Amino acid sequence: MDIDNDADLTVRRALFEQVRRHTGIAMNERKWVMLKGRLRRRIMTLGLPDYGDYLRVLATSAEEVRDFVDLVTTNETSFFRTxxxxxxxxxxxxxxxxxxxxxxxxxxxxxxxxxxxxxxxxxxxxxxxxxxxxxxxxxxxxxxxxxxxxxxxxxxxxxxxxxxxxxxxxxxxxxxxxxxxxxxxxxxxxxxxxxxxxxxxxxxxxxxxxxxxxxxxxxxxxxxxxxxxxxxxxxxxxxxxxxxxxxxxxxxxxxxxxxxxxxxxxxxxxxxxxxxxxxx
Ligand SMILES: C[S@@+](CC[C@H](N)C(=O)[O-])C[C@H]1O[C@@H](n2cnc3c(N)ncnc32)[C@H](O)[C@@H]1O
Structure with a gap:
């Protein structure tokens, strides 16, 4: 599979589950385009062919989990916000x-x-x-x-x-x-x-x-x-x-x-x- 092709439903769900497991953040299909956008470059950097392979890396590498958490969290903030x-x-x-x-x-x-x-x-x-x-x-x-x-x-x-x-x-x-x-x-x-x-x-x-x-x-x-x-x-x-x-x-x-x-x-x-x- 090519990284530009979409992940199938099972892989998408497994990725949402990983997000929940490591951050508690709840994601669903509506967030897929955003999540895909955030993970795509990382997967390419790792030289992996698709999202399924990335899941396998995530399962075995604590270091990758750290990068994954950095990628999936939204960090928007500012001084004296509100x-x-x-x-x-x-x-x-x-x-x-x-x-x-x-x-x-x-x-x-x-x-x-x-x-x-x-x-x-x-x-x-x-x-x-x-x-x-x-x-x-x-x-x-x-x-x-x-x-x-x-x-x-x-x-x-x-x-x-x-x-x-x-x-x-x-x-x-x-x-x-x-x-x-x-x-x-x-x-x-x-x-x-x-x-x-x-x-x-x-x-x-x-x-x-x-x-x-x-x-x-x-x-x-x-x-x-x-x-x-x-x-x-x-x-x-x-x-x-x-x-x-x-x-x-x-x-x-x-x-x-x-x-x-x-x-x-x-x-x-x-x-x-x-x-x-x-x-x-
Ligand atoms: C949008 S920022 C909010 C920053 C700041 N509190 C503000 O209001 O401007 C959300 C932050 O929550 C962090 N975050 C998400 N899930 C978290 C969790 N389970 N435990 C601790 N921090 C978490 C993210 O990494 C991110 O930096």
């Missing part, structure tokens, strides 16, 4: 935090961090707030399932649309927290001291991440089916302190999927006091 959320954090969340929890370290989880713009945006916001509240301490953990995109997040080096977007929206923050080089802009030390990135699959119980006061789980639930969303939210809640805030993406809502969260305002939820499995 301005309303950042207004809420600056005007409501952080001042409340400072008033009630002074002396503690604010722990934030960017739970589908992609190339890091969300985590670095949070760090800039916290740093700006800290200039007016010097006692404030904070730590931000960014996680993602894709090793490839996490390498970009750690590098903190931005070009193209990401950089232009930030320059247009918040030029003063670019001046303060980035240095420019020939190609783009790179995050500087004051932010780096507070931000770390690590691989984490949202389908796994977050045992080693600790407890968070604020979780950004944005624009990732949309890739999971209802059961997947429920499982992920139950896991995420395990890493949230009672009263912690959860923020989801613009086209996401917890109404059908999550127990244990109270609606605060659109996209913003609060973890109720009792943790799953706790004694009544």
């Amino acid at each position: 301005p309303r959320i950042w207004d809420y954090l600056a005007r409501d969340f952080l001042p409340h935090w400072a008033a009630n929890r002074a002396g503690e370290t604010l722990r934030v989880w960017s739970a589908a961090a992609s190339s890091g713009e969300e985590a670095w945006s949070t760090a800039m916001l916290c740093e700006e707030f800290r200039a007016r509240h010097p006692a404030m301490r904070y730590a931000i953990v960014g996680t993602d399932i894709s090793d490839g995109i996490l390498a970009n997040a750690r590098a903190g080096h931005y070009v193209g649309r990401s950089m232009e977007g930030l320059r247009q929206q918040r030029p003063e923050l670019v001046q303060k927290y980035f240095r420019s080089d020939a190609n783009g802009i790179a995050v500087t030390e004051p932010l780096r001291a507070h931000v770390s990135f690590r691989r984490h699959n949202l389908y796994d119980v977050p045992r080693e991440l600790g407890q968070f006061d604020l979780v950004l789980l944005r624009n990732v639930l949309i890739y999971f089916d209802l059961e997947g969303q429920k499982a992920v939210l139950a896991n995420v809640r395990r890493a949230m302190r009672p009263g912690a805030v959860l923020i989801v993406g613009e086209s996401e809502s917890l109404s059908r999927v999550a127990d244990g969260f109270a609606f605060e305002q659109p996209l913003i939820y609060r973890n109720l006091e009792r943790q799953p499995g706790a004694q009544a």
Whole structure:
């Protein structure tokens, strides 16, 4: 078979199954053209004749699984995506935090961090707030399932649309927290001291991440089916302190999927006091 020919239904289904198995992302026939587009070049690079052969490689190579995960995930993001959320954090969340929890370290989880713009945006916001509240301490953990995109997040080096977007929206923050080089802009030390990135699959119980006061789980639930969303939210809640805030993406809502969260305002939820499995 030629790679330009379509895979038959059985192979397509097996590929969707591999996507689900390794990422939890739900795909079906409607996503085939997209998936095919993403895999085609990789299969050609490997010199394989068709998608069926690629499935065999995937079954035996952990390295290939890593590349596969990088390919099948959608990493679109930007600095200060959805301005309303950042207004809420600056005007409501952080001042409340400072008033009630002074002396503690604010722990934030960017739970589908992609190339890091969300985590670095949070760090800039916290740093700006800290200039007016010097006692404030904070730590931000960014996680993602894709090793490839996490390498970009750690590098903190931005070009193209990401950089232009930030320059247009918040030029003063670019001046303060980035240095420019020939190609783009790179995050500087004051932010780096507070931000770390690590691989984490949202389908796994977050045992080693600790407890968070604020979780950004944005624009990732949309890739999971209802059961997947429920499982992920139950896991995420395990890493949230009672009263912690959860923020989801613009086209996401917890109404059908999550127990244990109270609606605060659109996209913003609060973890109720009792943790799953706790004694009544
Ligand atoms: C569209 S980006 C969202 C980035 C950012 N949160 C935002 O809203 O701009 C979705 C990210 O979720 C990640 N992702 C997909 N499935 C995941 C899983 N099972 N566990 C952890 N991250 C996952 C992808 O790798 C991708 O980087």
